Amino acid sequence: MAGGKKAGLGLFRNAGPLLGLMILSIVLTLLSDRFLTVDNLLNVARQVSINAIISVGMTLIILTGGIDLSVGSILAFSGSITAGLLAGGQAILPAILAGVAAGAILGLINGLLVARAGIPPFIATLGTMTAARGFTLVYTDGRPITGMEEAFRFLGGGYLASIPVPVVIMAAIFLAAYIMLTQTRFGRYIYAIGGNEEAARLSGINTKKILLAVYTLGGVLAGFSGIIMASRLNSAQPTAGTGFELDAIAAVVLGGTSTAGGVGTVGGTLIGAMIIGVLDNGLNLLNVSSFYQQVAKGAVILLAVYVDKKRKGG
Incomplete structure (x- = not known):
């Protein structure tokens, strides 16, 4: 009986988010x-790609039992660094690498605060969230950065075989994350730390090293998302990414990843990101006020957390 109940819960964890996405899509179609x-679905996919890429890094972090509130600020800072260099005449590739490096450094700082200093992830990343936003405002002087070369816009606005480039990038990142989590020792260590960090440490896993790597990857992916956004908008806004950390956390939780760590998949996160994107798009098509959209999104997040709590209780 217990085994059957556990199997049923596992099936629900995998199928539940997909079923929810299907029901939501059917309702909006009606x-x-x-x-x-086709045009609207491609638009949804392009819009989802930013949050989805951030959510991959958030998935890795939450799987270890952590959280990262700084991803929205990292997105803004990395996008501003790249845009500033491009506006100053720097070549595209070095400018992109500089933006990614900025995200990696901020992610590494998060990892050092959590793994080395022992600061709770919520507090550590709350501090870096505020600091990174401040760095962005200082760097941009509070003004948008424009004047980037036309070729840079391909990253966020171009197409490959009629598919938006950000969607192609998103698919590649999810595939790489799936392989890493399911086929590598590093992925198994992430799950082990989320399941029981102390037991993982006693079994010989260098938990601090893994946490450093995970938070750094989270910073890299958030930073790269900021670069894609700057490319798509052809400008870097100092306020970009505000609230994105909440969308990323929502996507991860909606996708079935446990907030306690140790349980979840990047496939589920992709479905969760799609749910958020489809909900936003559908409410826009129905001309629902943005104020009510926030209420609806909050209700969906609370429902996902409640379902996660019931699963853990079961």
């Missing part, structure tokens, strides 16, 4: 004839 069109 309510709006503009939803199920």
Whole structure:
């Protein structure tokens, strides 16, 4: 009986998010004839790609039992660094690498605060969130950065075989993350730390090293998302990414990853990100006020956390 119940819960964890996405899509298709069109679906995929890429890093962090509130600020800082260099005449590749490096450094700082200094992830990343936003405002002087060369726009606005480039990048990142989590020792260590960090340490896993790597990867992916956003908008906004950490956490939790760590998949996170994106798009098509959209999104997040709590209780 217990084994059957456990198997049923596991099936629900995997199938539940996908079923929710299907039901939401069916409802929106019935309510709006503009939803199920090729152009709109490609637009949804492009919009989802930013949050989805951030959510990959957030998945790795939450799997270890942590959290990262700084990803939105890292996105803004990395995008501003790249845009500033491009506006100053720097070549595209070095500018992109500099932006990614900025994200990696901020992610590494998060890892050092959590793994070495022993500061709780919520507090550590709250501090870096505020600091990174301040760095962005100082660097940009509070003004958008524009004047980037046309070729840079391909990263966020171009197409490959009729598929938006950000969607192709998103798919590649999710595939790499899936292989890493399921086929490598590093991925097994992430799950082990989330399951029981002390037991993982006693079994010989260098937990501090793994945490440093995970938070650094989170910073890299957030930074790269900021660069894609700057490319798509052809400008870097100092306020970009505000609230993105909440969307990323929502996508991870909606996708079935446990907030306690140790349980979850990047496939589920992709579905969770799609749910957030489809919900936003559908409410826009239905001309729902942005104020009510925030209420709806909050309700979905609370529902996901409640379901996660019931699963752990079961």
